[in-house]
Amino acid sequence: MNQHHWNDSECLFLPASAPDYLPLPQLRSLQLQRLRATVKRCYEHVALFRSRMEAKGLTPADIRTLDDIRLLPFTEKSDLRDTYPFGLFASPMSDIVRLHASSGTTGKPIVVAYTQNDIDVWKNVIQRTFACAGVGRGDIIQNAYGYGLFTGGLGVHYGAEALGATVIPVSGGNTDRQIMLMRDFGITVICCTPSYFLHIIDHAEKIGVDIRKLPLRAGFFGAEPWTEEMRKRIEELAGIKAYDIYGLSEIIGPGVGAESQAQDGLHIFEDHFFPEIVDPKTGESLPDGEEGELVLSTLSKEAMPILRYRTHDITSILTTPSGCGRTIRRIRRINRRSDDMFIIRGVNVFPSQIETAILQIEDTLPHYLIILTRQNNLDQITIQVEVTEKYFSDKVSELQSLRQRLAHAVEQIIGIRAELQLVEPRTLARSEGKIARVSDRRNQPQN
Amino acid sequence: MKLNQISVFVQNEAGSLTKYLRVLADGGVNIHTLTLADTRDFGILRMIIREWELARELLEKAGAVVKVSEVYAIHVPHRPGGLAEVTDLLLGARVSIEYMYAYNLRGEGSAVMVFCFDKPQDALAALAKVGLNPVEPALLFGAAPSTC
Numbered sequence: 001m002n003q004h005h006w007n008d009s010e011c012l013f014l015p016a017s018a019p020d021y022l023p024l025p026q027l028r029s030l031q032l033q034r035l036r037a038t039v040k041r042c043y044e045h046v047a048l049f050r051s052r053m054e055a056k057g058l059t060p061a062d063i064r065t066l067d068d069i070r071l072l073p074f075t076e077k078s079d080l081r082d083t084y085p086f087g088l089f090a091s092p093m094s095d096i097v098r099l100h101a102s103s104g105t106t107g108k109p110i111v112v113a114y115t116q117n118d119i120d121v122w123k124n125v126i127q128r129t130f131a132c133a134g135v136g137r138g139d140i141i142q143n144a145y146g147y148g149l150f151t152g153g154l155g156v157h158y159g160a161e162a163l164g165a166t167v168i169p170v171s172g173g174n175t176d177r178q179i180m181l182m183r184d185f186g187i188t189v190i191c192c193t194p195s196y197f198l199h200i201i202d203h204a205e206k207i208g209v210d211i212r213k214l215p216l217r218a219g220f221f222g223a224e225p226w227t228e229e230m231r232k233r234i235e236e237l238a239g240i241k242a243y244d245i246y247g248l249s250e251i252i253g254p255g256v257g258a259e260s261q262a263q264d265g266l267h268i269f270e271d272h273f274f275p276e277i278v279d280p281k282t283g284e285s286l287p288d289g290e291e292g293e294l295v296l297s298t299l300s301k302e303a304m305p306i307l308r309y310r311t312h313d314i315t316s317i318l319t320t321p322s323g324c325g326r327t328i329r330r331i332r333r334i335n336r337r338s339d340d341m342f343i344i345r346g347v348n349v350f351p352s353q354i355e356t357a358i359l360q361i362e363d364t365l366p367h368y369l370i371i372l373t374r375q376n377n378l379d380q381i382t383i384q385v386e387v388t389e390k391y392f393s394d395k396v397s398e399l400q401s402l403r404q405r406l407a408h409a410v411e412q413i414i415g416i417r418a419e420l421q422l423v424e425p426r427t428l429a430r431s432e433g434k435i436a437r438v439s440d441r442r443n444q445p446q447n
Numbered sequence: 448m449k450l451n452q453i454s455v456f457v458q459n460e461a462g463s464l465t466k467y468l469r470v471l472a473d474g475g476v477n478i479h480t481l482t483l484a485d486t487r488d489f490g491i492l493r494m495i496i497r498e499w500e501l502a503r504e505l506l507e508k509a510g511a512v513v514k515v516s517e518v519y520a521i522h523v524p525h526r527p528g529g530l531a532e533v534t535d536l537l538l539g540a541r542v543s544i545e546y547m548y549a550y551n552l553r554g555e556g557s558a559v560m561v562f563c564f565d566k567p568q569d570a571l572a573a574l575a576k577v578g579l580n581p582v583e584p585a586l587l588f589g590a591a592p593s594t595c
Contacts, residue, residue, distance in 0.1 A: 387456045387489075387512050388512065389512050389513070389514070392454075392456050392512045392513075392514050393454075393491075393514065394452065394454035394491055394493055394514050394516045394546075394563070395491075395545050395546065395563075396484045396486060396491060396546075399456075399486075399489065399491070400486065403488075421488050421489075422456070422488065422489050423458055423489075424456055424457065424458045424463065424510070424511070424512065425456075425510055425511075425512050426510045427458065
């Protein structure tokens with residue numbers, strides 16, 4: 001795929017990784033060419049993009065430079081939901097070879113589509129993700145991301161195969177088996193959420209397996225925010241290198257960005273996904289180096305190109321060159337969002353979903369607080385709901401039933417079991433203006 | 448005659464009980480008897496108080512969620528099998544006991560139990576047949592003041 005000139009005489013990496021090292025003028029020229037083609041495709045094949053561009057008086061011909069991307073309208077998650085299921089597709093179904101869907105919304109899922117070429121791009125960026133960390137042929141990769149509608153499992157799977165590595169498609173869960181495979185198969189690389197890996201470490205210790213003595217040498221952790229402190233802990237406890245990876249289904253799935261061995265930020269595979277940073281409040285473009293909301297545009301997607309997708313992830317584009325020599329830009333590790341969405345066990349949850357669930361049971365919305373904790377290295381969600389006069393009963397069974405109905409409604413909507421606690425009225429903090437609905441205590445020391 | 452029982456929701460954490468007891472103490476309200484139904488996460492404090500309206504007002508002012516419900520104090524034969532006879536009787540009358548607890552009344556020959564029935568009228572009718580009647584408030588609150 002690489003028809004560009006680049007100096008590969010000393011390159012020890014996969015040919016697939018070539019775009020990571022493109023000289024910047026060539027990279028920018030490639031991006032512009034691809035951006036113009038993507039805008040044209042969106043304008044010609046997707047009604048929503050066309051009408052939004054028309055509303056701004058834009059035609060594809062108005063995109064002459066990369067900076068002109070700022071003229072284009074944003075795309076929000078709600079646009080994907082509102083056009084459910086196939087409204088944003090730019091290819092006929094006969095050209096689409098795969099559909100995935102995410103659960104992270106109220107009611108309808110978000111559907112994403114891939115042509116064969118999209119799948120090939122996906123494989124390429126996953127290969128580059130692994131190559132970034134020096135993983136390749138000869139490695140045995142345990143893929144503990146969920147297989148199925150979620151993009152994590154299959155996305156990583158095909159890229160890892162294309163890399164020439166051996167893939168174990170174990171999917172998530174069954175920690176005993178994960179540890180058995182890790183030991184018996186001589187696994188060298190694991191892919192899962194960071195919190196699940198901490199759980200694996202914990203469980204291994206319990207059953208007398210020392211992960212440090214196994215051949216495992218690297219982990220690719222993503223699908224939820226984590227911190228440098230967690231990285232240190234994982235690296236110490238498991239004796240491996242822990243790499244942060246970034247991706248989202250709306251753009252492609254895993255494979256949007258990854259850390260290299262320099263572990264100095266996540267390289268965005270920007271020949272396929274163009275990153276911008278904007279002010280989360282005004283939408284104004286911010287220069288590289290400034291903190292703001294990450295906005296991504298796909299540059300080569302066929303089935304479902306996306307223009308200026310608001311990720312709501314807060315980060316900045318790093319301006320110093322990476323220690324690994326790649327020329328593609330990097331973003332700082334993401335550990336916070338501009339909206340109130342939170343990610344638990346890889347699933348996106350909005351407080352509004354919890355409200356919807358509560359309102360299925362109670363007539364009016366009581367005060368509530370969502371508390372995220374990490375117990376035995378697994379993320380837990382606890383929802384405290386204030387008891388109101390109307391639903392209070394002198395009978396334990398009635399209150400237990402209320403609690404269970406609330407917990408059930410929440411689980412039905414977010415797909416994750418939540419611990420539900422009834423609390424006294426006025427015990428949850430009130431504040432002027434914005435009420436804190438989520439208390440994330442996952443990175444607080446456990447006692 | 449029915450009793451107005453005051454129930455308060457209490458969280459299972461340090462200080463939540465004493466907070467409400469203090470409110471009643473400061474208001475000069477005496478609790479004649481009480482029971483705490485506790486679960487892993489929360490408790491329900493049920494109290495029999497003569498000045499139940501004042502108690503409700505004080506508790507609500509203190510931010511408590513309060514419920515007033517109808518319960519009955521019944522003399523139960525104070526001998527082996529006395530309570531079993533009563534529960535047998537209620538079973539026969541197809542009445543469910545939502546909950547019950549002992550009333551702190553010092554007396555000879557009988558014990559007083561507080562009952563919450565699902566069908567109070569059926570329960571009272573069945574009990575009356577064998578001469579078991581609700582205890583008069585005067586006896587509960589007047590004759591034997593309790594500090595509980």
